[in-house]
Amino acid sequence: MAWLQIVLGGLVIIVSISSLFRFYSAGFFLHNEDICKHFYAVIPEKNKEVHEGFDIKALSDQVGEVLNKMESLQEKLELAVQQMEKNKEQLEKTNITRLEHKKYLEQEVIRPLYYAHIALRQIRLPKPEGLRNSTMKEDPLINTFVTEEIRKYITPKENRVGKINVYGTERIFNTIGHSCVLYKKELEQYMDYDIGSYCNDDWNLAQKLMVNGCDPLPRRRCLTRASKVYQKPYPINESLWKIPDDRNVRWSNYHCRNFKCLSSTNPKRGYSKCTGCFEMEKEKLKWVTNSSLPIDFLINDVLAIKHGEIRIGLDFGVGTGSFAARMREKNVTIITAALNLGAPFNEMIALRGLVPLYVTLNQRLPFFDNTMDLIHTAGFLDGWIDLLLMDFMLFDWDRILRPGGLLWIDRFFCNRKDLDDFMYMFLQFRYKKHKWAISPKSKDEVYLSALLEKPPRAI
Ligand SMILES: *[C@@H]1O[C@H](CO)[C@@H](O)[C@H](O)[C@H]1NC(C)=O
Ligand SMILES: *[C@@H]1O[C@H](CO)[C@@H](O)[C@H](O)[C@H]1NC(C)=O
Ligand SMILES: *[C@@H]1O[C@H](CO)[C@@H](O)[C@H](O)[C@H]1NC(C)=O
Ligand SMILES: *[C@@H]1O[C@H](CO)[C@@H](O)[C@H](O)[C@H]1NC(C)=O
Numbered sequence: 001m002a003w004l005q006i007v008l009g010g011l012v013i014i015v016s017i018s019s020l021f022r023f024y025s026a027g028f029f030l031h032n033e034d035i036c037k038h039f040y041a042v043i044p045e046k047n048k049e050v051h052e053g054f055d056i057k058a059l060s061d062q063v064g065e066v067l068n069k070m071e072s073l074q075e076k077l078e079l080a081v082q083q084m085e086k087n088k089e090q091l092e093k094t095n096i097t098r099l100e101h102k103k104y105l106e107q108e109v110i111r112p113l114y115y116a117h118i119a120l121r122q123i124r125l126p127k128p129e130g131l132r133n134s135t136m137k138e139d140p141l142i143n144t145f146v147t148e149e150i151r152k153y154i155t156p157k158e159n160r161v162g163k164i165n166v167y168g169t170e171r172i173f174n175t176i177g178h179s180c181v182l183y184k185k186e187l188e189q190y191m192d193y194d195i196g197s198y199c200n201d202d203w204n205l206a207q208k209l210m211v212n213g214c215d216p217l218p219r220r221r222c223l224t225r226a227s228k229v230y231q232k233p234y235p236i237n238e239s240l241w242k243i244p245d246d247r248n249v250r251w252s253n254y255h256c257r258n259f260k261c262l263s264s265t266n267p268k269r270g271y272s273k274c275t276g277c278f279e280m281e282k283e284k285l286k287w288v289t290n291s292s293l294p295i296d297f298l299i300n301d302v303l304a305i306k307h308g309e310i311r312i313g314l315d316f317g318v319g320t321g322s323f324a325a326r327m328r329e330k331n332v333t334i335i336t337a338a339l340n341l342g343a344p345f346n347e348m349i350a351l352r353g354l355v356p357l358y359v360t361l362n363q364r365l366p367f368f369d370n371t372m373d374l375i376h377t378a379g380f381l382d383g384w385i386d387l388l389l390m391d392f393m394l395f396d397w398d399r400i401l402r403p404g405g406l407l408w409i410d411r412f413f414c415n416r417k418d419l420d421d422f423m424y425m426f427l428q429f430r431y432k433k434h435k436w437a438i439s440p441k442s443k444d445e446v447y448l449s450a451l452l453e454k455p456p457r458a459i
């Protein structure tokens with residue numbers, strides 16, 4: 001009898017949710033406005049704008065997920081009853097103990113019902129009364145995610161009542177990259193932790209999310225792991241050109257387990273860009289010794305063009321900070337953009353006493369307009385890059401370079417036949433050409449280096 005009641009109860013819930021769903025899905029064939037009317041037939045017309053921008057798809061996905069949960073619960077219960085029916089005689093002979101009964105109820109009925117209930121509760125509907133003076137009452141992204149920590153993160157944080165914050169706004173939006181929606185599963189895994197406890201050792205999952213466009217990533221409220229045997233770094237008069245202590249890196253997510261293993265002679269070093277970058281003898285030669293190729297400019301020659309004027313800049317490429325180290329010796333402060341593509345590039349730069357900037361290509365650079373004296377780029381932008389992407393990036397670089405600032409394109413390379421396209425990209429800004437050199441790289445590829453100066457702009 002008890003079974004029958006449970007099954008009937010389940011059915012009632014399912015039927016009621018299905019009809020709810022039908023009510024929602026009916027909206028799909030109507031225009032936006034009509035959907036709102038369907039949803040909120042009771043809400044007066046003047047509040048209509050409240051629901052614009054509300055993500056119906058995310059909502060229906062959520063409802064769909066709950067429905068699936070209910071459906072599988074129903075199937076499971078029905079199957080159990082069928083089994084009992086089959087073994088009727090046995091059933092009459094053997095009593096199931098009360099303990100077994102309780103366990104079954106807890107595990108197979110109450111728990112799935114509970115999760116379905118929570119999932120339903122989590123669905124956010126716009127509040128008719130709204131939040132203070134905002135026109136957008138709910139962030140449409142919120143329904144996309146089930147993990148509570150992600151939902152908390154992306155919920156706009158209202159200032160405490162009656163206050164305007166330092167930015168002069170009423171609330172703070174924590175942002176995440178829009179492709180986080182595409183990597184929902186990975187993001188939910190990333191955000192699955194106990195608040196205040198240790199995070200998983202998963203920087204590589206985080207970086208995978210970032211390079212795939214889930215960037216910015218949400219912040220986390222767990223403690224990041226660190227090397228157990230972290231040593232104090234070398235003093236700055238030694239650290240610039242010294243391979244750091246192996247103990248200061250957590251190696252568990254790299255192929256290598258120490259810096260020596262990252263040598264270009266090791267085929268199993270685990271990374272392919274900037275292969276000699278972890279060998280200081282090689283790094284020490286860059287930008288200070290004459291090479292046989294005209295595309296290699298010397299730091300002294302570049303700085304001489306703007307004597308004393310180059311003080312701060314950005315190095316955008318793949319490297320371990322040797323450019324910034326050399327420039328530091330010239331009293332120029334360089335920030336080095338780096339990702340950990342198979343090797344501890346960020347750790348290395350920081351341990352040398354230089355500033356690593358952990359950014360991907362996805363984002364507008366976090367510098368204000370007309371602020372940088374120099375942008376140096378090497379080993380990164382080359383023939384693979386989409387021209388439109390490159391165009392957006394070059395305009396962003398132009399934005400942050402100050403008038404009279406230098407753009408140093410260092411050993412850009414591409415297919416010979418694409419050279420004209422790229423040359424056009426670099427020349428479109430009408431910068432003053434201080435240096436310009438092209439050398440063959442291989443049969444089909446060429447190198448291009450250029451030193452260009454952003455002109456003053458009258459408007
Ligand atoms: C089932 O339980 C009843 C009452 O608790 C008892 O009389 C009967 O012997 C039990 N049957 C079996 C097969 O254990
Ligand atoms: C909200 O809007 C009302 C009228 O539109 C205005 O008087 C009030 O100052 C606004 N409140 C805030 C906090 O901006
Ligand atoms: C670095 O500086 C410290 C004191 O500031 C000094 O004791 C040490 O010898 C220096 N190291 C080198 C390699 O010059
Ligand atoms: C590089 O070569 C130029 C001319 O060929 C010479 O004047 C300069 O001193 C050399 N610089 C270095 C660092 O060897």
Ligand SMILES: *[C@@H]1O[C@H](CO)[C@@H](O)[C@H](O)[C@H]1NC(C)=O
Pocket residue numbers: 329330331
């Ligand atoms: C850098 O600055 C220090 C201290 O101001 C000075 O002693 C040194 O000569 C400068 N180096 C260069 C290359 O300008």
